[in-house]
Amino acid sequence: MTNDTNTNTTPTLPTLEDWQHWTLVMGRAQQMMMEYWAEQMSRGQKMPDWSSPAFGFGAQPSGGANDPMALMSAGAQAWAKGLETWGKMMGGVVAAPPASDTPIRDRRFAAPEWQENPIFDTIRRSYLQISDQLLGQVEEVEGLDPDARQKLRFATRSFVDAMAPSNFAVTNPQVLKRTLETRGENLLKGLSNMLRDLAAGQLTQTKPGAFEVGRNLATTPGKVVKETPLYQLIQYTPTTDEVLRTPVVIFPPWINRFYILDLTPEKSFVKWCVDQGISLFMVSWKSADESIADAGLDDYVLNGQVDAIDTIRDLLDVESVHAIGYCVAGTTLAATLAYLQAKGQADKVKSATFFTAQVDFSEAGDLKLFLGDETMGLLQQLTAEKGYLDGRYMAATFNLLRGRDLIWSYVVNNYLMGDEPAPFDLLHWNSDTTNLPAAWHRNYLDTLYKGNKLAEKGGISVAGTPIDIGSVKTPSYIQAGREDHIAPPQSVWKVMDHFVGEKRFVLAGSGHIAGVVNPPSAGKYQYWINDEPAATLDAFVAGAKEHAGSWWPDWRAWLEKQDGAKVKATGARVPGKGKLKPIEDAPGSYVRAR
Known part of the structure; x- marks a missing residue:
């Protein structure tokens, strides 16, 4: 130049x-x-029209396509x-503004x-x-x-x-x-x-071949102890002599792979929990294909969450579990709690933890912009043949x-x-990416995001039973991300307005992922706690105290307050030593299926 x-x-x-x-x-x-x-034509694709303005060759400047100048x-x-x-x-x-020395x-x-x-x-x-x-x-x-x-x-x-x-x-x-x-x-x-x-069909965001599930991601030791058409249940191997008597089961979003909570060992929430003396189970949802194309709300609540809860209770011979719901799985966890409440079975869940989860979508953020008639029509077209969404x-x-x-x-x-x-x-x-059952995905968007029916008493039913999240008395730990653009904190806060049981709200630094996946060893970000009653998120923030680092230890301390009893990490607490025999090693085959 x-x-x-x-x-x-x-x-x-x-x-x-x-x-x-x-x-x-x-x-x-x-x-x-x-x-x-x-290559595309050999797969049945059409040859593009190179003269189309879409390819930039419709109106060539002097010199033609071979002229770089x-x-x-x-x-x-x-x-x-x-x-x-x-x-x-x-x-x-x-006109351009004047030059500035500002960095x-x-x-x-x-x-x-x-x-x-x-x-x-x-x-x-x-x-x-x-x-x-x-x-x-x-x-x-x-x-x-x-x-x-x-x-x-x-x-x-x-x-x-x-x-x-x-x-x-x-x-x-x-x-x-x-x-x-x-x-x-x-x-x-x-x-x-x-x-x-x-x-x-996808933008590359990280170096190809650098990571592989089971090699350097999702490596926390454990066994798949149950498999259904909808999910695999992973039980992790304890690393402490004693564990909390009440086990924890994690329900990750079915729109993502579960190992966001089990990345590399130094970032893994799963490994951290196990090392903290928690009997831990993980649900690994199946990426949708024709076999579960008809799965819906009843399936993810009853055949998914309730079934996993009952399986763990029976395996460990305990009355209840602590349940964690991340993002959309937190939404269905709220429905599960309301269903159990309606059935007189609320004591199956001793406490519930919500990672960036929404139950009231009146302030759901920018995702609501993708719910117009054109989008819903496109979803219908994309899924008409196979019944699931790529x-x-x-x-x-x-x-x-x-x-x-x-x-x-x-x-x-x-x-x-x-x-x-x-x-x-x-x-x-x-x-x-994970494929989604098409009808359930459209119903989720239409009924919950657009219709906000979960926030209404009896607005939706599970297996014919009308549910009311306003009846949920289960002690709940509610985490939101301050910069979350998927589940904005003001939307997550609304859980506080509906549930009637004991609640602890934690506002974490960063967003939908980094706000959750923030191990204490990293020394990053911060979180805010306000132990005084607050009617709104603004009131919470105004009186909140900032704490440096990860909120994970705060959650662990809160969990132990719900039930601090401990048992030896032997027998059924070890994968394969109870009535459920190992099917395969963690992380299982469902998380690898494409």
């Missing part, structure tokens, strides 16, 4: 060798595209037109070129200025109800995130630098990465909620820079 401060510098013309090299690069790129589509010029023109369009949307082109905290523009190079500095400042004005205008629009404003706010934020200059090769100085250094090899590698993801669609939805971090950062890293993403166990789990 020429020196921007020297206007008399004459650009160096490309040599014949340069043109031959870039022609080879573009030819290899086209070959890769053709090989990819040939023409393509870069077209990209720069497109960006300029984009800024002009943004300006017109606001009634006039807005850049936006990771997209962390490279020094974004401030040191006048061109990129202007592009950055113009983008941020226009983005702020667009987002600000959402709040100024009159006559919008809260739901409509939320939709507009989300759509605008998604638009400005997608249009960031860092997402385009010709306006990202790091990409341009890498392209010159590698002579285009980064773009070819990026194209290879993109074609790989297209074939898989988990990649749910993963894409969750990624959209944090598009800047979970989509566009990987587009830049993987496709433009041509790098492989760094190994990250949590993102490996995030990409390890």
